[in-house]
Structures are given as C-alpha cells and as structure tokens.
Amino acid sequence: xxxxxxxxxxxxxxxxxxxxxxxxxxxxxxxxxxxxxxxxxxxxxxxxxxxxxxxxxxxxxxxxxxxxxxxxxxxxxxxxxxxxxxxxxxxxxxxxxxxxxxxxxxxxxxxxxxxxxxxxxxxxxxxxxxxxxxxxxxxxxxxxxxxxxxxxxxxxxxxxxxxxxxxxxxxxxxxxxxxxxxxxxxxxxxxxxxxxxxxxxxxxxxxxxxxxxxxxxxxxxxxxxxxxxxxxxxxxxxx
Amino acid sequence: xxxxxxxxxxxxxxxxxxxxxxxxxxxxxxxxxxxxxxxxxxxxxxxxxxxxxxxxxxxxxxxxxxxxxxxxxxxxxxxxxxxxxxxxxxxxxxxxxxxxxxxxxxxxxxxxxxxxxxxxxxxxxxxxxxxxxxxxxxxxxxxxxxxxxxxxxxxxxxxxxxxxxxxxxxxxxxxxxxxxxxxxxxxxxxxxxxxxxxxxxxxxxxxxxxxxxxxxxxxxxxxxxxxxxxxxxxxxxxxxxxxxxxxxxxxxxxxxxxxxxxxxxxxxxxxx
Numbered sequence: 001x002x003x004x005x006x007x008x009x010x011x012x013x014x015x016x017x018x019x020x021x022x023x024x025x026x027x028x029x030x031x032x033x034x035x036x037x038x039x040x041x042x043x044x045x046x047x048x049x050x051x052x053x054x055x056x057x058x059x060x061x062x063x064x065x066x067x068x069x070x071x072x073x074x075x076x077x078x079x080x081x082x083x084x085x086x087x088x089x090x091x092x093x094x095x096x097x098x099x100x101x102x103x104x105x106x107x108x109x110x111x112x113x114x115x116x117x118x119x120x121x122x123x124x125x126x127x128x129x130x131x132x133x134x135x136x137x138x139x140x141x142x143x144x145x146x147x148x149x150x151x152x153x154x155x156x157x158x159x160x161x162x163x164x165x166x167x168x169x170x171x172x173x174x175x176x177x178x179x180x181x182x183x184x185x186x187x188x189x190x191x192x193x194x195x196x197x198x199x200x201x202x203x204x205x206x207x208x209x210x211x212x213x214x215x216x217x218x219x220x221x222x223x224x225x226x227x228x229x230x231x232x233x234x235x236x237x238x239x
Numbered sequence: 240x241x242x243x244x245x246x247x248x249x250x251x252x253x254x255x256x257x258x259x260x261x262x263x264x265x266x267x268x269x270x271x272x273x274x275x276x277x278x279x280x281x282x283x284x285x286x287x288x289x290x291x292x293x294x295x296x297x298x299x300x301x302x303x304x305x306x307x308x309x310x311x312x313x314x315x316x317x318x319x320x321x322x323x324x325x326x327x328x329x330x331x332x333x334x335x336x337x338x339x340x341x342x343x344x345x346x347x348x349x350x351x352x353x354x355x356x357x358x359x360x361x362x363x364x365x366x367x368x369x370x371x372x373x374x375x376x377x378x379x380x381x382x383x384x385x386x387x388x389x390x391x392x393x394x395x396x397x398x399x400x401x402x403x404x405x406x407x408x409x410x411x412x413x414x415x416x417x418x419x420x421x422x423x424x425x426x427x428x429x430x431x432x433x434x435x436x437x438x439x440x441x442x443x444x445x446x447x448x449x450x451x452x453x454x455x456x457x458x459x460x461x462x463x464x465x466x467x468x469x470x471x472x473x474x475x476x477x478x479x480x481x482x483x484x485x486x487x488x489x490x491x492x493x494x495x496x497x498x499x500x501x502x503x504x505x506x507x508x509x510x511x
Contacts, residue, residue: 001509002504002509002510003509004507004508004509005508005509005510006508009508074508075466075467076507077466077470077494077495077506077507077508078494078495078496078497078502078503078506078507079503079507080507080508081494081495082495082496214496215495215496216496
C-alpha cells in the first residue's frame, strides 16, 4: 500500500505491527515451552513460561496506548482505522493466549512430580501441536494480511474441538480406572481446556484479519465440534 | 451498498428515479466547462431528501462546482457551461422558463466565509422574505425572523440586539446568521460550501449540531475538507476526484470500507 503523506503516521502503524509480531512470537514460545515442560515434567521450564507472561502483558498495554494515541492524533479512516482497531483486538487475543499458556505452565508445575504413564499426556501434546500450528498460521496470516490463510485456520479449529472432546472422554476413563489418576488427570483436563481455548483465540484473530482486509465481519457460523459439554462416560455396574 | 455512477442507472429515465420518494435531487451526466476546461465529467447522483449528503475530495476536484450547479450559481460565471440534467422533485432546474431567483429561494446556500449583509441582524434575516414577498405584515416578518434565528440556534444569543450590525457578531455567530438568512425564505435544499472552514472547533461543533437538527426539515448538501466532519454530520458521502464522481455511498461505508482505491487513498491521507 502507498505510504501516507505524513511519514510519521506510517512509522506509528509499522510500530504497532512489529509490537504485535513480538507478542505473537512470545505467545507461541510460551505455548511451545509449556507443552515441552508438560511432556518432560520440567518445572523449571514451566516457571520460565510463567515469568515471561509479564512481558506479554506489558506489550499489550503498550499496543493499546499507542493505538489510542494514533487514533487521537491521526483520526484514522478506512483501512487505517481497521488496522488500528484490529491491532487492539489481536493484542487482546494474544494476551489471553499468554494467560492460558501461563495457567498451563502453572498446572505443569503442580503435576511435575507425578509420573503417570506418558501415553496419558500424548493426546494433550498432539492437541497442542495442532494449536501451535494454528497460532503460527494465524499470526503469519495477520502479518501478511492473508485472508485465505486466516479462513483456513478458522475452519480448522473444528479438528481441535473434536480432539478435545476425545481427550475429555479418555481422561474420564483413566480417572475411573484408578482414582490415583484423578489429581493428575484433572489438571490435565484443565490444561487441555486451556489449549482448546487458545485455539478459539486463533479463530478470533482469523475473524479480525478478515475484517481488517475486507471491512466486513466473517458472517458464517464457524463449524464447532466441542461436544464435551454433553459428554459423559457411563460407570460400569450402575444403571 | 455503493452506488457508483453506473450505466444502468444512468439509462433509467430521470422520471423513474425521481419517483422514489426519498430522492430530492437527481443529477444525470452533468458536465461543466469553464471555457475550454472540462471541470466536471458525467456526474450522476441521487441526493436523498431530508438527509445530509457530504461531498469530499481534494481541492479542484469539482465538488464545489457541482454544488453550485444545484442552485445555478454557475450561471453568474459567463465562461461557464453546464450540460446534463439536474432535477429537484422531478422538475428540470435548467428549464429555460425557470427563474433562477425562485430556484435559489428553494435551494439556499451557505458559503465558506460568513458573508452577512452590512445591515442589522434583523435585516439580514428579513431581507429574503421581504424581497420574495413571503410575509404580509410587520408582525409576520418578525415571526419569520424570530423563527429563523431560533432554528439557526442563534436567537438566544442575539435577541436583545437585533438592531446591531450582523458584521459585529463572532465568526460562528455570523455563519449561523447566514444559515438563518438561508432558511428564512423557507428553502427545501440547503447547500453548504465548507461552512466551518473559517470557524474554531466550538463554533464548528455548534454548526454541526445545527446541521443535524436541520436535516429533519431540509435536504442538506455539504462540501467539506474535513473528513471527520463529513463522517460526523452526513448520512451519505460522495468522493470527487479530478472532476469525476469516484464513489458515493452510505457515509459509514465510505469511511470504514470504501470500494475504490482512490477513495481509500484520499481519506487515509495517502495522496492529496
């Protein structure tokens, strides 16, 4: 896109974009590290994830302040207005991603001494891999203003929802098998929910990208496969 | 939805389009020449009744030229030639039998710089109704003057000094006096050519508030260089560039998601 007549306006918008890119990088690493920490039961790495969230919060604050200042100074119109509003929204979503990754890391710390069979965390790890790919794609789509890629992320979240439902069932089964699994599995369940919520934030960002580029909201209803709200596992021996 | 000056619409008979109750002014393929200079190219637009339509665009884009076509102000410029059709309520305003003076009573105008007559506040407003013979008695005229000043939001500020010169008022008050003068002859359309460009932000806010009130009773067309003003006061916006109407549509769409790249570049400050 052509530059503004006032070049400092372009500098302000570029700064917003680069701050968001930095936030995205941090959030991706937080989720990645939290997952590694889970697989390895690595409390130190989990603590590092918890600590870095502060930086993400500060960046979000910075993005919001800069956006508000730019609105006040430039009274942006059309694509510029959408860019700034989108920056505020996306920064909010990434900040929430950070919070959820942080909570994931906290739970990793809580269960770091429990040595349950590795297959129990396998499903969550797989889901996290999918969500990490979603997050990377949606952040790239944002940087490149690529609506097709954003739409792809938006539609793909369906798979994460479906996986979450199956993890929910699986963990319930483990808990029923052996009550000593309950504490671990409950943490794991919350952890899986956190990651599933991160997936939801990636779809929010995808919707924002669509608005940013086209000026219109993404109208259609997103496909959803999170059936965990309706899921129960029958206990044998009872009616 | 955008109504770009589209060929299908231009082909429709003027009468058909004018039949729509909400349309006050219909322009079709209006061209304006100043001697050899082709200032306005094929402008076709429908201006809705009792709403504010804003014309925006860089200096020299033709927006004021087009505005001045709507009350035949361009007739006063000898080298100016207008072709095409402009109708108000279905009647051709360029009809040879139409008296431009009557037209201008129906289509009032407010200019960039407040231009009150060097007369009293009262006389400024009373002048129009008097020459058009709109009132039958002094009491009647007093009533019109009071009503017009009230509608222009100026009455409370000047009611004790109606005999003082209009030129003694502040810039914003003078502009509201000019609006009172324009509405005193009971117009249907009010054209405003950058009415706030010489005013401070407070006076501007008062005029904008007034425009918002006036649109209940009048069709308003405003030329403005302030994009924010257009966004605040108008319901529809038309963007002119290099003598052409580039894009016209609901104001919120023009300022959030314009369809044409030239509109986008202009309103976001990418060219001037």
